[in-house]
Amino acid sequence: MTSDHSLKTDVLAELAWEPMVSADHIGVTVRDGLVTLSGHVESYWQKRAAETAAGRVKGVKAIAEEIVVRLPGEVQRSDEDIAAAVMNRLDWDGALPPDAVKVVVEDGYVTLTGDVPAHYQRVAAAAAVLPLWGVRGVANQIGVLKPFARPANPDQIADDIRSALNRGWFAADTVHVAASGGTVTLSGAAETLRDRDLAVSTAWAAPGTMTVQNHIRIS
Numbered sequence: 001m002t003s004d005h006s007l008k009t010d011v012l013a014e015l016a017w018e019p020m021v022s023a024d025h026i027g028v029t030v031r032d033g034l035v036t037l038s039g040h041v042e043s044y045w046q047k048r049a050a051e052t053a054a055g056r057v058k059g060v061k062a063i064a065e066e067i068v069v070r071l072p073g074e075v076q077r078s079d080e081d082i083a084a085a086v087m088n089r090l091d092w093d094g095a096l097p098p099d100a101v102k103v104v105v106e107d108g109y110v111t112l113t114g115d116v117p118a119h120y121q122r123v124a125a126a127a128a129v130l131p132l133w134g135v136r137g138v139a140n141q142i143g144v145l146k147p148f149a150r151p152a153n154p155d156q157i158a159d160d161i162r163s164a165l166n167r168g169w170f171a172a173d174t175v176h177v178a179a180s181g182g183t184v185t186l187s188g189a190a191e192t193l194r195d196r197d198l199a200v201s202t203a204w205a206a207p208g209t210m211t212v213q214n215h216i217r218i219s
Contacts, residue, residue, distance in 0.1 A: 002059035004030040010057045011035055020049040026067065028054075033061035033218070040070045044137060045130040055193035061218040063193070069108070069136045077134025079105040085132050086110055095124040101142060108136035115143045119204040144210060146182070152208030154179035160206045165199060175199050175216060182210030189219040 002010075008030040015023040026039040035054050041047050047067045054063055071077070077085075083105040090101050097116060104111040110129055116122055126140040158179040165175055176188040184203045190196040196216045203212045 002033075004032070007033065007035070007057070007059045011054050011060065014053045014057050015050060018049060018053040021046055021053060023050075026050055033059060034064060035060050035062070036064040036066060038066045040068045042070065042072055043131070043133065044069050044135045048130060055197070058192050060193055071134060075133045077108075079107065082108065082110065082132065082134040085134070086129050089128045089132065090125060093124060093128050095121055096128075097121070101125050108134055109139065110135055110137070111139045111141060113141045115145050117145050119144050119209070146210065152182075152206075154181060154208075157182075157184060157206050157208045161203050161209075164202045164205065168198065168202065174219070177203070179209075182208055183213065184209050184211070185213045185215065187215040188217075190216050191219060193218060 008028050011028050011030070012023070015021050015026055015028070022041065025041065026037060029036045029038070035057075037050055037054060041050065047065070047069055050067060051063055051065050054060055083103055086103050086105070090096055090103070091098075100116050100121075101112055101114045104113070112125055112129070116125070122140065122142045122144060125142055126138050129135060129138050158177045161177045161179075161184065165177070166173075174189045175186060178185045178187075184206070186199055186203055190199060196214065196218065199216060200212055200214050203209060
């Protein structure tokens with residue numbers, strides 16, 4: 001088992017390794033595998049990059065993310081400016097159906113609503129917003145529409161996900177898959193937060209998946 005001191009050293013090293021993150025203003029504390037990130041960065045995408053980098057480190061069981069976004073003085077943006085930039089970015093995103101996503105901005109925090117046909121489009125909408133100056137946070141409340149075709153058999157959904165996991169590079173036999181209707185439940189264990197996220201994205205990719213409940217623990 002990795003000690004908290006060693007884990008902190010590894011997380012700091014990974015933050016320094018990540019080119020999208022300026023680690024000078026990020027603090028790290030660790031207790032029983034729970035990593036708390038604090039400090040400040042200049043943009044929301046840097047905040048997310050720091051969280052992603054910490055999640056790659058083996059031994060990290062959970063992340064408490066307390067990093068604050070402090071915009072440089074020369075790039076201050078009003079909520080109106082941010083909303084206009086978000087809508088423009090979404091309008092130009094070929095992955096999204098026209099006018100499917102609605103936007104609300106309050107104090108730099110962006111809320112996305114609406115419905116899209118597939119989960120990857122929900123992810124694409126949030127990803128398009130992350131790098132914009134002025135964004136302090138993103139709440140992705142976009143829903144995934146039910147398929148027009150007859151829903152897939154739950155057993156087939158689960159089998160498809162297991163097959164996809166077995167094609168992956170990590171030990172997928174530790175992840176258990178169950179499906180009921182369009183709801184997929186994942187349980188079992190993964191070595192890192194990155195592995196857990198990979199299992200979740202794999203489950204979302206299965207035809208017929210409407211919701212994913214993630215109960216995978218970090219071993």
